[in-house]
Amino acid sequence: MKTSYQSIVIIGATSAIAQECARLWAKNGARFVLVGRNEDHLRAIAQDLTTRGAQHVAVSVADLRARDAHQAIVDASVATLQFIDAVLIAHGTLPDQKACEESVDATMDALLTNGISAISLMHRYATVMVGQEGGEIGVISSVAGERGRSSNYTYGAAKAAVTTYASGLRARLVDTGVQVTTILPGFVDTPMTAHVPKGFLFASAASVAKRIVKAMEARRDVVYVPGFWKWIMRIVRLVPEGVFKRLKF
Numbered sequence: 001m002k003t004s005y006q007s008i009v010i011i012g013a014t015s016a017i018a019q020e021c022a023r024l025w026a027k028n029g030a031r032f033v034l035v036g037r038n039e040d041h042l043r044a045i046a047q048d049l050t051t052r053g054a055q056h057v058a059v060s061v062a063d064l065r066a067r068d069a070h071q072a073i074v075d076a077s078v079a080t081l082q083f084i085d086a087v088l089i090a091h092g093t094l095p096d097q098k099a100c101e102e103s104v105d106a107t108m109d110a111l112l113t114n115g116i117s118a119i120s121l122m123h124r125y126a127t128v129m130v131g132q133e134g135g136e137i138g139v140i141s142s143v144a145g146e147r148g149r150s151s152n153y154t155y156g157a158a159k160a161a162v163t164t165y166a167s168g169l170r171a172r173l174v175d176t177g178v179q180v181t182t183i184l185p186g187f188v189d190t191p192m193t194a195h196v197p198k199g200f201l202f203a204s205a206a207s208v209a210k211r212i213v214k215a216m217e218a219r220r221d222v223v224y225v226p227g228f229w230k231w232i233m234r235i236v237r238l239v240p241e242g243v244f245k246r247l248k249f
């Protein structure tokens with residue numbers, strides 16, 4: 001696959017999907033800043049990317065729930081890369097919906113991890129990219145953000161916030177040279193879904209990464225991964241609320 005980005009920041013770089021994206025960019029000799037909370041894992045990924053052709057890989061260790069640390073992460077990545085071609089925001093967790101129902105703190109933590117922290121980073125990188133007069137922000141949201149299901153509406157609410165924020169940010173930046181790509185995966189076979197029984201709707205991290213990298217390089221607005229989720233979600237959105245609220249899924 002032909003890629004062009006030379007300087008890339010990956011937030012949540014230990015994510016299985018993000019790792020596969022990074023491998024595609026590494027082949028082209030890109031330089032990376034990898035941000036995540038597990039230093040050993042980040043260093044192992046950095047080594048792997050270097051072996052695959054990356055020119056330089058720096059790691060930045062942070063728990064992304066700590067919003068106070070975000071500006072320092074952004075500043076350090078700018079200092080390392082100077083001009084940033086692309087940022088991929090990929091961190092997330094799949095919270096236990098039952099635990100969230102029993103604890104408002106668990107709910108707030110899930111919203112912080114999956115929603116607020118991604119928005120804080122989008123906001124900050126948008127400012128950097130407007131300043132450098134160009135760049136691409138890819139943010140991994142989810143089809144779960146399109147409608148609240150009883151089994152995962154806390155996660156869905158966080159992703160809905162990310163999707164809506166990305167949409168508005170893209171509109172604000174339309175004439176600045178900065179593009180925001182909203183990435184909407186369905187089910188992907190990664191550590192996040194290790195406990196979920198696998199069915200035919202599951203895609204591999206490697207296959208979704210190809211589509212994500214292609215969409216970001218093409219500066220697309222919104223991309224469902226795999227593409228058939230666009231049609232599934234069109235149908236899901238058509239179900240009347242009176243029926244939807246009784247569906248146990």
Ligand SMILES: NC(=O)c1ccc[n+]([C@@H]2O[C@H](COP(=O)([O-])OP(=O)(O)OC[C@H]3O[C@@H](n4cnc5c(N)ncnc54)[C@H](OP(=O)(O)O)[C@@H]3O)[C@@H](O)[C@H]2O)c1
Binds near residue numbers: 012015016017064092
């Ligand atoms: N898998 C799916 O079915 C699916 C579907 C739709 C959307 N998505 C989205 O795709 C993105 C990537 O997920 P994935 O499927 O690749 O799962 P994954 O391999 O489990 O990756 C999630 C990553 O987020 C990191 N993370 C979580 N909380 C963090 C925090 N507070 N600070 C720093 N890093 C944190 C995790 O780091 P640790 O390894 O240190 O825990 C992990 O590397 C996520 O945004 C997810 O919501 C996934």
